[in-house]
Amino acid sequence: MNQKKRVTLLDVAKHAGVSRATASLIVRGSTNIAEKTRKKVLESMQELGYVYDRVAANMRSQNTSTVGLIITDIGNPFFSELLRGVHNSLEEAGYTVFLGTTFDSDSKQEQLLSRMLEHRVGGLILCPVSDSSHETIERIKKLDVPLILAVREIEDIELDYVGIDYVAGSHMAVNHLIQKGHRRIAFLGGSSGSSAWQKRKQGYCNALVHAGIEVDESLIISSTVTREGGVNAIQKALHLPNSPTAVFCFNDLVAHGVMLGLDDARKKPGKDIAVVGFDNVPEASLYNPPLTTVSSFARQIGSEAASLLHQRIIDRDRELQRIIIQPELVVRSSS
Numbered sequence: 001m002n003q004k005k006r007v008t009l010l011d012v013a014k015h016a017g018v019s020r021a022t023a024s025l026i027v028r029g030s031t032n033i034a035e036k037t038r039k040k041v042l043e044s045m046q047e048l049g050y051v052y053d054r055v056a057a058n059m060r061s062q063n064t065s066t067v068g069l070i071i072t073d074i075g076n077p078f079f080s081e082l083l084r085g086v087h088n089s090l091e092e093a094g095y096t097v098f099l100g101t102t103f104d105s106d107s108k109q110e111q112l113l114s115r116m117l118e119h120r121v122g123g124l125i126l127c128p129v130s131d132s133s134h135e136t137i138e139r140i141k142k143l144d145v146p147l148i149l150a151v152r153e154i155e156d157i158e159l160d161y162v163g164i165d166y167v168a169g170s171h172m173a174v175n176h177l178i179q180k181g182h183r184r185i186a187f188l189g190g191s192s193g194s195s196a197w198q199k200r201k202q203g204y205c206n207a208l209v210h211a212g213i214e215v216d217e218s219l220i221i222s223s224t225v226t227r228e229g230g231v232n233a234i235q236k237a238l239h240l241p242n243s244p245t246a247v248f249c250f251n252d253l254v255a256h257g258v259m260l261g262l263d264d265a266r267k268k269p270g271k272d273i274a275v276v277g278f279d280n281v282p283e284a285s286l287y288n289p290p291l292t293t294v295s296s297f298a299r300q301i302g303s304e305a306a307s308l309l310h311q312r313i314i315d316r317d318r319e320l321q322r323i324i325i326q327p328e329l330v331v332r333s334s335s
């Protein structure tokens with residue numbers, strides 16, 4: 001006597017008229033499925049007599065229930081906010097998030113990517129280091145692991161991406177300083193190898209040129225993206241023959257260092273020299289004085305990147321998406 005054929009999840013999906021991936025999410029308890037679709041799949045399961053084998057499913061899904069998030073600096077409040085956005089979105093969908101920090105080192109990034117792939121993560125969100133090698137990204141693409149880029153893009157690599165409009169944000173920051181009457185405006189901090197830095201510089205230059213102000217390359221001083229980097233950058237700027245009257249900083253962390261450096265030089269931020277940052281991290285309003293800055297909505301970037309990754313895991317063949325969030329200027333007393 002022949003045994004009755006065991007009903008599979010694919011059978012349930014076909015019966016309910018949904019994809020196997022959608023049916024799988026429903027039996028795993030995902031909350032990101034429409035109630036009408038959930039009800040249809042559950043009815044098909046009951047009608048066909050499907051029994052969910054959780055042990056086997058767990059063994060099969062070890063490489064999809066966990067995802068990796070790689071950031072450059074957990075000490076930067078921007079990335080803390082981004083992490084919250086990622087966790088809030090992916091945990092709702094039933095994923096566990098592995099976190100790695102590169103400290104903007106390409107070799108560390110390569111090591112973390114290899115380690116996460118060894119642990120069979122189902123997908124990755126990568127905030128690339130300033131000088132990411134194309135070989136690293138191409139290797140991941142060949143392994144067919146869903147990958148979302150966030151915050152920084154990598155030239156000539158076609159992947160889903162979420163970021164802020166750095167050009168527009170920088171333009172509005174520098175234009176704000178110009179409207180305050182400043183003509184000697186420095187751009188401090190960040191690495192010139194980073195796409196985010198290049199776009200900030202573009203916005204900085206655009207604002208100056210539009211106002212008829214010549215771009216002075218001596219006022220563009222790169223540094224590490226740290227408070228120490230900000231201190232070093234403002235010290236160099238203050239020693240220029242014609243020092244700036246205002247400073248636009250790569251991000252709020254650099255801006256905080258700039259303000260500390262100005263204090264050391266016995267100059268008052270907001271009075272002797274205007275200071276504007278970028279990101280609007282929660283601490284920016286607590287700086288002394290409170291920092292004028294550009295909101296880059298880190299938590300939203302994290303949430304959008306997480307949503308894209310979830311969609312990419314479900315449907316590998318969907319069209320690539322590039323989500324660019326519009327920044328906002330927040331004026332406080334530092335400018």
